[in-house]
Amino acid sequence: MSKPNLRLSVRPLGGGCCAIDLFGEVTAFAENSLMDAYTQATGAGATTLLLNFSGLEYMNSSGIGLLVTLLIRANRHTPRQRLLAVGLSEHYRQIFELTRLNEAIGIYATEAEALAA
Amino acid sequence: MSNPLPPAPAPRDAAFWARPMTKITVEAVPAGAVNLNVDGHTIVSPLQGFGALWQKTYRVRLPGVTTSAADVMRVWKENFPKFQPPGNHFYPPSTGIDPGRVIFIDSTLPIFPGLPGLIPIAAGVVVIYEDDECFTVMTPDGFPESGWNTFSVTDEAGVPVAQVQSLARAADPVYEFGMYLMGGAEMQEKTWQHVLTALAAYFGVAGQVQMHKVCLDPRWQWREARNLWRNAALRTFFYLPVALARKALRR
Numbered sequence: 001m002s003k004p005n006l007r008l009s010v011r012p013l014g015g016g017c018c019a020i021d022l023f024g025e026v027t028a029f030a031e032n033s034l035m036d037a038y039t040q041a042t043g044a045g046a047t048t049l050l051l052n053f054s055g056l057e058y059m060n061s062s063g064i065g066l067l068v069t070l071l072i073r074a075n076r077h078t079p080r081q082r083l084l085a086v087g088l089s090e091h092y093r094q095i096f097e098l099t100r101l102n103e104a105i106g107i108y109a110t111e112a113e114a115l116a117a
Numbered sequence: 118m119s120n121p122l123p124p125a126p127a128p129r130d131a132a133f134w135a136r137p138m139t140k141i142t143v144e145a146v147p148a149g150a151v152n153l154n155v156d157g158h159t160i161v162s163p164l165q166g167f168g169a170l171w172q173k174t175y176r177v178r179l180p181g182v183t184t185s186a187a188d189v190m191r192v193w194k195e196n197f198p199k200f201q202p203p204g205n206h207f208y209p210p211s212t213g214i215d216p217g218r219v220i221f222i223d224s225t226l227p228i229f230p231g232l233p234g235l236i237p238i239a240a241g242v243v244v245i246y247e248d249d250e251c252f253t254v255m256t257p258d259g260f261p262e263s264g265w266n267t268f269s270v271t272d273e274a275g276v277p278v279a280q281v282q283s284l285a286r287a288a289d290p291v292y293e294f295g296m297y298l299m300g301g302a303e304m305q306e307k308t309w310q311h312v313l314t315a316l317a318a319y320f321g322v323a324g325q326v327q328m329h330k331v332c333l334d335p336r337w338q339w340r341e342a343r344n345l346w347r348n349a350a351l352r353t354f355f356y357l358p359v360a361l362a363r364k365a366l367r368r
Binding site for chain 2: 028057058059060061062065068069071072075076089091092094095097098099100101103104
């Protein structure tokens, strides 16, 4: 894990919602690309950010720290933004539970469920 | 009839993470440690505390050290208690720093900036993540801070760089007061600078520790003020005289 290995794409979904698809590894090295994606989504007017983890291959504790940082930025944004997660495998759902991120980031199985929430 | 799909391979990070836990279960207490304010408590993230949320990063470069990052981290884990400043006692499990295990802590909190710690506190932290080059500990409720500390070593152009990064907020109003008006934050910063300097000295390097701190969220989370009821320092303060009296009566 000595270099960034995360690819992101930002997909406007309409209605003030933007999906950020993550492919690869979420580690400390992903900070710039993740924050760039957030800035891009916010610039597109997103009030709901939907993180799609279906392409997640690896995440360490620094990666979880980045998600906390992202969540704080979303919470402090005016207007306050919602952060949701989809596509988490059972393993990564358990990590969200362990770190109690699941109490602050809504977790849904699919984009449709998240958008309907 | 189709054959069932083979089970998906376990993610590469699966072995590095602790299992989710609703309550901390202490399996063994190392000699000298006090099992107080840990067993049966829940672990808390930076989202559950009361005070302002800070990210503090301490780094030391180890120029001239040819040991790999993983080997530096191995030394760090093995000597974790020895690198602590006087008065700060860490008790890792005898089996080592493994995910899900508790590291007990016996320390003191200051009552005034610049003075040594006077208020005793017995507590502990849980290892939630551990790999060859890093590990992360998360605090239980009642601990002075709510959040986690990550200890890591990376290779930067052939030079090992050791780092401590905390992402945490004071757990309750009393701790927030102590952290910023009674010298708690200053003591904490000195602690991690001492640890990194000691690690560098182990490898024969006069380490220059760089610290960078940023307040990610200055707001107080008043809904978390109730954490005061689990305050480990207050509990330790009331527990110790009782424990000493019991010990005296047994004689």
